[in-house]
Amino acid sequence: MRIRIIGGGVAGLTCALLFAKMGFEIDIFERLTQAGKGCSWYAGGMLAPWCEVESAEPLIAKWGQESLTFWKAEFSGTQSFGSIVVAPSRDTAELKRFARRTENFEWLEADKIAELEPDLEGRFMAALYFQEEAHLDPRTTLENLTQRLTLEYDTKFHYNAEISEAEFSDPAWDWTIDCRGFSAQASFKNLRGVKGEMLVLKSSEIHLKRPIRFLHPRFPVYIIPRNDNMFMVGATMIENSERTRITARSIMELLNAAYAVHPAFGEAEIIEMGCDLRPSFPDNLPRIKRIENKFAKGHVLHVNGLYRHGFLLAPALAKRVVDVVLTNAYFKEIMDEA
């Protein structure tokens, strides 16, 4: 069976890997010059199924845990040190609320926080520790996946390749899996973009082992340690469909949060500012839409709406994609059009 995947972000690459492992012949078409350069590129890479449930549906926790297992098994760069949630002292109410809305964590007092993250000593009186969570660097993860697909599975990558929807039902492939994210807006009634802005800071004065989620009454900010003294700070959530244009206010807010977590971030170098759109449906849950061709080949599957949960959901979603293609499985939570 020949499968064509449109879009080489985290959704496309995880689908590709699962199909490739089953021995199918895969072509990946990517509009950019490299895989994973779309909105996956700006992801935080937190594998935090328990934290996310604070504002997400229970399905996210369930599938997120599945994906967490997948990443630990498939990507050796997955860092399994848990994650920590803190709040400034005047927003302690936010921390209590977060605790009420989530599970699978322990309360930490100041001394225990310092034990886990020595650089945070004396900065917070209380924190929540989600020990089973993990994180990864989205960029190296996607590079790794691309390499594996090419070397181990002989997957063909076609870059600068934009395929119009009219060409999707091409019978040269048994199935075309559309993983274009927000670029597929026209294929759905209700797909919207939720803008996210992020930045990368570099500081050799601060060392963190795990993501720190800093609660803010309006949006959660997280700081995720990367290699080479880098930290990703993200991300805003703005209800608009602007793919570019990072605003001063957003960066000010992100920097402010980083500075509140540790004042040494004030002297950090700004390495990068980034911005893209999270493809989202009204319930912020993903969707699979199956469009069968009247012929034996040329079927199409649209996969979209991973919202802020790209890395957290993609492997679990890819597994459902495989089931839909191979066994015509039906998943009611995500298969009725939003």
Place this chain on the structure above:
Amino acid sequence: MSDALKLYDAELSSRLMLGTSLYPSPAIMADAILKSKAGVVTVSLRREAGNSRAGQSFWSLVKGLNTHVLPNTAGCHSVKEAVTTAQMARDVFETNWIKLEVIGNQDTLQPDVFGLCEAAEILCRDGFDVFPYTTEDLSVAEKLLRCGCKILMPWGAPIGSGRGLNNTFGLRSMRAHFPDVPLIIDAGLGVPSHAAAAMEMGYDAVLLNTAVAKAGDPVAMAQGFALAVEAGRLSYLADAMEPRDMAFPSTPVIGQPFGKDSFGA
């Protein structure tokens, strides 16, 4: 419908107004608004607009709720920003309604009442139906009415604080001072009893966002607020009794044995 609330050119059967931000998802937001039968929803534009009104898909979702849309100028700190945002809102939502916020203090998000009056004057002259987010200050309120506002929206407490009615004395005197002006409590409510208290006091409506959006179950909380608003309104219309210092039994007790025996023990 006899108890309809008249706000500018509209008659509303519900006295609950809800915000549209901070919900877990637009679907939950829509459900909360539908199930609570909120009469008005307010929506922000300042940050969502971007360069080319890129907030369109979310705004269409809000328009699709079939309730009155009250665009707001949340996030505006100057008269100019607020006026520009209001003008864009009129285009986007095809309404003259504008909830005017000019924020004075980043920490408490309290209104800058000087900027508020200035912006209100400009917008009223330009044909807007202005809903000013203000404090309980009576002289500011009078100034806003002179500028052409026909509605006042004093805060209950700082935005998002959930503290309820911080200054009941001030709010009561505002109600007494402007018996014929529609008064809406805007911001600071945390639980339905706060809304009921405002309505019992004779306020015409309440507007809130965080208390519903950040509740564990926003849909249930929105319904809770709707019931409380109705309860408080009925209490106000029913002319509640005066509290007194002494007990006042509802049945006479003189001449009745009042011991154990009378309860059949």
